[in-house]
Each structure stands twice: as C-alpha cells, then as structure tokens.
Amino acid sequence: MAKEYIIGRVAESAVTVPAEKVGVSGRHAKIIVCDNGQWEIEDLSSSNGTFVKDRDGNFQRVFKKVISENTVIRLGQEGHSSFVFIAHRALADEDSYAYEFRQLKKLLKYQLADEEAMEKKNSRNMKIVKFASPLAMALCIGAQYVVPALKNDPGLNLWISRGAMAAAPVIIGFFFGIDTRSVKALKQRRLKNLTCPKCGYPVSEFDIQNMQCSRCKAK
Ligand SMILES: [Zn+2]
Structure with a gap:
C-alpha cells in the first residue's frame, strides 16, 4: 500500500505549516510514497499552486509529478505567504532539520x-x-x-x-x-x-x- 501524506493548514497535515503562511490552502498538496519507493507530489486543487525546485534552483509549477525524497517543494506563490520544505519532512521528526x-x-x-x-x-x-x-x-x-x-x-x-x-x-x-x-x-x-x-x-x-x-x- 502506498502511503499518502496531506500537507496544508489542516491539523492532520504531515508537515506543520506556520499560521502566517496564508498562501497555503487547508489541504494543499499530497505526497505519495509508493511501494517501490517512488515519491510523488500532487497538488490538491490549491488556490496558489504547488511548485518544485529544479536543478538550477528555480521553482516550476506542478500538478502531479514524480519527485525524490530531497525535492524542495513550495506551496503557494513566491513570497512570505508561501511555505517551502523538503519532501522528506513528511516523514521527519518535527523539530529536527x-x-x-x-x-x-x-x-x-x-x-x-x-x-x-x-x-x-x-x-x-x-x-x-x-x-x-x-x-x-x-x-x-x-x-x-x-x-x-x-x-x-x-x-x-x-x-x-x-x-x-x-x-x-x-x-x-x-x-x-x-x-x-x-x-x-x-x-x-x-x-x-x-x-x-x-x-x-x-x-x-x-x-x-x-x-x-x-x-x-x-x-
Ligand atoms: Zn533559518
């Protein structure tokens, strides 16, 4: 069974999104870890979009995409209202970076x-x-x-x-x-x-x- 992790402002989010990140939707995106170890990100029709960082360090908008554990993800448009994290954070200890x-x-x-x-x-x-x-x-x-x-x-x-x-x-x-x-x-x-x-x-x-x-x- 693939594991799914909802990320957003809702309480059950796998990653805690700070309250001031108002560009993030309640259920913004979903990270899927497949049985074969493949990671995917899926935008859940969020208001401000889901983006992943490419090799040059630029964010590209995605709807559903295969990623890696180390992919940097941004929820929302660039700026202080968006939230940036590494996919791995869905599984990580809350306070350890x-x-x-x-x-x-x-x-x-x-x-x-x-x-x-x-x-x-x-x-x-x-x-x-x-x-x-x-x-x-x-x-x-x-x-x-x-x-x-x-x-x-x-x-x-x-x-x-x-x-x-x-x-x-x-x-x-x-x-x-x-x-x-x-x-x-x-x-x-x-x-x-x-x-x-x-x-x-x-x-x-x-x-x-x-x-x-x-x-x-x-x-
Ligand atoms: Zn810092």
Missing part, C-alpha cells in the same frame, strides 16, 4: 567543486590572453625576415605589427575569455539552492558545516 542540513552539505560540496573548476578555467584563460600580445609581436618581427614585402617596407611592417598586437588579445580573449556569465550563474545557483530548510534565507558555508542556521537557529 538534521536531514536537510546533511543534504545542504552535499549540495555545498558540488557547488564548491563547480566554483573551483570555474576559477581554474578563468585563471588559465587569463594567462593565455596575457600571452597573446607579445606572441603577436614576436610573430610580426619574425615575419620581417621571411616575407620580402615586409622587409622592404618598414612602414607597412610597423602598421601590421601594431594592428596585430592590438587585435590579438581581443581575438584570443573572445575564445578564451573570462566567463563572467557563468560565474554569475554559479553565484545565483548558490543563493537559490543553499537556503535554510526552516526560514528559507541563504545559509553560509559556516552554517552548513555547523548544521545550524545562524538566523533562525534551526538545526
């Missing part, structure tokens, strides 16, 4: 690895771009000895050298540039994914390692 903090630790590990890889790539590319200008100059000096037209026309040679030196970093930078958009996207993902399971505000690395939110003291 240890499970969620363990998940945050894993997420932090992935996040730090991605940030480190991005930093490495950027510093490597910076070296390549720095090297581009002297390399272009060296090639131009070399060309004087190989191409007769350049050898006989110092003016033309100077013009080409200057052009190459100016253009090289721009052209090479285009292919090996600092990926500021991806850096920004990673920062965004960190803020969206590493949030306190109770108060919903972003948590610091220290909080995650400590397994306690310094803002609301959830642990």
Whole structure:
C-alpha cells in the first residue's frame, strides 16, 4: 500500500505549516510514497499552486509529478505567504532539520567543486590572453625576415605589427575569455539552492558545516 501524506493548514497535515503562511490552502498538496519507493507530489486543487525546485534552483509549477525524497517543494506563490520544505519532512521528526542540513552539505560540496573548476578555467584563460600580445609581436618581427614585402617596407611592417598586437588579445580573449556569465550563474545557483530548510534565507558555508542556521537557529 502506498502511503499518502496531506500537507496544508489542516491539523492532520504531515508537515506543520506556520499560521502566517496564508498562501497555503487547508489541504494543499499530497505526497505519495509508493511501494517501490517512488515519491510523488500532487497538488490538491490549491488556490496558489504547488511548485518544485529544479536543478538550477528555480521553482516550476506542478500538478502531479514524480519527485525524490530531497525535492524542495513550495506551496503557494513566491513570497512570505508561501511555505517551502523538503519532501522528506513528511516523514521527519518535527523539530529536527538534521536531514536537510546533511543534504545542504552535499549540495555545498558540488557547488564548491563547480566554483573551483570555474576559477581554474578563468585563471588559465587569463594567462593565455596575457600571452597573446607579445606572441603577436614576436610573430610580426619574425615575419620581417621571411616575407620580402615586409622587409622592404618598414612602414607597412610597423602598421601590421601594431594592428596585430592590438587585435590579438581581443581575438584570443573572445575564445578564451573570462566567463563572467557563468560565474554569475554559479553565484545565483548558490543563493537559490543553499537556503535554510526552516526560514528559507541563504545559509553560509559556516552554517552548513555547523548544521545550524545562524538566523533562525534551526538545526
Ligand atoms: Zn533559518
């Protein structure tokens, strides 16, 4: 027999929804844990909708969807009137957020690895771009000895050298540039994914390692 957990403002809700979360309906959604271990979420025609967080940390509206124990669910529209929790909370001890903090630790590990890889790539590319200008100059000096037209026309040679030196970093930078958009996207993902399971505000690395939110003291 599949187990069903009603979540909402009603007394029998499997997860306690704080009274101020007025965007949550009485019987808002249902979490189903199937016999084969599969988890599902189903919206129970709620007023403000049910949303699940995707890999990038953005909430997508769902009606019925297969999820995992670790899926982050939001009941209601974004803002203070909505309620956010991890699916596992339907089974968890009321006041313990240890499970969620363990998940945050894993997420932090992935996040730090991605940030480190991005930093490495950027510093490597910076070296390549720095090297581009002297390399272009060296090639131009070399060309004087190989191409007769350049050898006989110092003016033309100077013009080409200057052009190459100016253009090289721009052209090479285009292919090996600092990926500021991806850096920004990673920062965004960190803020969206590493949030306190109770108060919903972003948590610091220290909080995650400590397994306690310094803002609301959830642990
Ligand atoms: Zn908190």
